[in-house]
Amino acid sequence: MLKSIEGVYRDGKVELLEPPPTGVAGRVIVTFVSSPGTAVDLAQRGVNPEQAADLRRRLTTFAEDWQHPEMDAYDAL
Helix, strand or coil: CCCCCCEEEECCEEEECCCCCCCCCCCCCCCCCCCCCCCCCCHHHCCCHHHHHHHHHHHHHHHHHHCCHHHHHHHHC
């Protein structure tokens, strides 16, 4: 079974924002996510400024669709 639960890491501990499933014990994976608005180091990912500009230009055609309120449903996935 896979179950994702959001939490906060602070002072060496993970605080879950909701209770875990009852009766479940086992291994877990903790993934640290960037805060919204955090800059992405493109060079670290092998993307140079020209490639980033080209990608941004090509993706602008989708920007209007991404901003529709009904697309918010995908944020929870």
